[in-house]
Amino acid sequence: MSPPLQPLFAQRVARLRTHMAETGLDAWLVFAPEHLRYLFNYSGEAACGLIGTRGSWLVTDYRFIEQAEEECMHHEWRRGVATELLCRDRQRERLGQVLRRLLADIGAARLGYEAGHVSVAQWTEISADLHDFDLLPATDFLVQARRVKDAWEQQQMRQAAALADAALEALRPDIRLGQSERQMATRLEQLLQSLGSEGLSFPTILGFGPRSALPHSAPSDRPLQRGDLVVLDFGAVVNGYRSDMTRSHVAGPALPWQQRMYDTVSRAQQAALALLKPGISGSVLSEASSSVLAASEFAAHAGPGLGHGVGLVLHEQPFMNSGCASVLRAGEVVTVEPGLYIRGQGGVRIEDDALLLDTGHEILSRAHRDFELPL
């Protein structure tokens, strides 16, 4: 019998240490919340992590120390991963002082720090205590490592996508003419929560009529009117892993131009999906999709960019556009989301999450894609 799937914390830390050895780093200072979760299983706030060549440390304060004990020390997932917790008294000791002591104790000389996840002001303060050490900005290794999801991570991504599908399915019978964007978004968010999403993957994007042409429309009080285009973009979260899906509809029977618009976006998405497998680059995928939009009557209204990686972070590497040389690998999850945005009239975007398999891909988001709402 195969053991139950678990996130492979020890393996993740080991891979980081290999990278540290290759690049001459004695320690790695973790600031990104997603990396605290990825390496330490920590989901709280106000913490930073330190990975040395042997031990690892998490520094937080009294507000989060019990959560850190539960998640980083006593959780079954973290068994066998040596970690120490430090509870800092913020009034008595600066973070830089704690780090200086730790680094001196382990005899570190060269420290990599996540320059993408600490502000200039914070780092100015922290690094003032660390002048005895070589400080090297280092973020990219973990960002790249997180792109490929292991079996457990894939399971979380599938569950998040399925949960979003179920929420949308439950929402559909409640959609009414006259309902506002805000009411519909609230109802959807309540369904996501009731079904077990850990909060929202991101604030729901929902636009009716002309507002559907805003790629990031925040729900307003505009009521749904017959003939409106509707763009709904939302997601669920399971164990920190996010889904991201967009569906586009028309409220009632589609006008010919609306139907052509929808069909164009649908074909643009299919053009990319037809090529989606390991070995392909983001730019080739992006061109496949955008050339369909560019050849259509709606060419002037095409949104740039095709999609992005998704995982512990909503928008992560790779960012797929015409300049994206990055080549996709099995285990990555990317969104494929071409869109048309006609100012003052409306928009259509169709977005799915796809997991790259050894020989193709698996679409994780499976919600209905019928264009016309029966209103």
Add this chain to the structure above:
Amino acid sequence: MSPPLQPLFAQRVARLRTHMAETGLDAWLVFAPEHLRYLFNYSGEAACGLIGTRGSWLVTDYRFIEQAEEECMHHEWRRGVATELLCRDRQRERLGQVLRRLLADIGAARLGYEAGHVSVAQWTEISADLHDFDLLPATDFLVQARRVKDAWEQQQMRQAAALADAALEALRPDIRLGQSERQMATRLEQLLQSLGSEGLSFPTILGFGPRSALPHSAPSDRPLQRGDLVVLDFGAVVNGYRSDMTRSHVAGPALPWQQRMYDTVSRAQQAALALLKPGISGSVLSEASSSVLAASEFAAHAGPGLGHGVGLVLHEQPFMNSGCASVLRAGEVVTVEPGLYIRGQGGVRIEDDALLLDTGHEILSRAHRDFELPL
């Protein structure tokens, strides 16, 4: 008849320009989302702002440009505040290049930038294009300016607090033994949304029994049991302004130690509130409260810190603890939230939002504070 209350954008920008003149800055680069809202009325993402000695500019991309037009240019609130929008093509032009062009156009030499709200990595990239200018980290002026809320802001804070009160009132009849922390939190969050909160002020903190001793307990599947202490900390958002309130309860009749614990925290809060008016320092308030806890049988379990400013940001200046020399002024809104946390047994925290008036204060959060839940 007095004109309707509005946020005073022109006045805010004028005050910033006075500060810039005093400190020899020709331009101010805004990265903090709360300052984009405070100065530009912008509530989207992926933008930065530039305030020159005369004009002001907001730089974003195609995803948010229509929202920016609506909020920064055409909104009645922004009438009379000269602003230009720039829609950057992220594949063709770096943000640093756009800023260099703008700064050259206005003949700026010394640029203040919000070092607390840009990462080291981002700033390294941006500043590489700005070597012709003096770049000076500058954040604190706006952080301090935001402390004192004008009449319109006070109205938003009152509404946010009232909305949270109403949500808690609606929740109370639904509280049942056996209900999990997650279920109760979800129900409360649904009520907040239905009542009109713009999302959540922060992820709800809710702990039953021993978990109530975690100052930042994330809701779990633990069911409510008779005799449990319950700590519930949550908030609403109105036009970006946040509320932050904690109520503590016991599920059923209180045991003597629980009642003494609650009374102690209540007295600690009252000791601070009795002194709360303009002219008092955070440290004096904090000592007034912590000395009550320290004199009690629960001294060993007192949480440090008394409270914090709240507004467009949940935790903002002043941070009131024993080392806080900052003196409070009329128009500031602070939380007053002493707490006791007995590991393995439970916690009690009582938190209210108080607006400082010329001659005292007004409690904004008015929800019930009865300790025993009738279960």
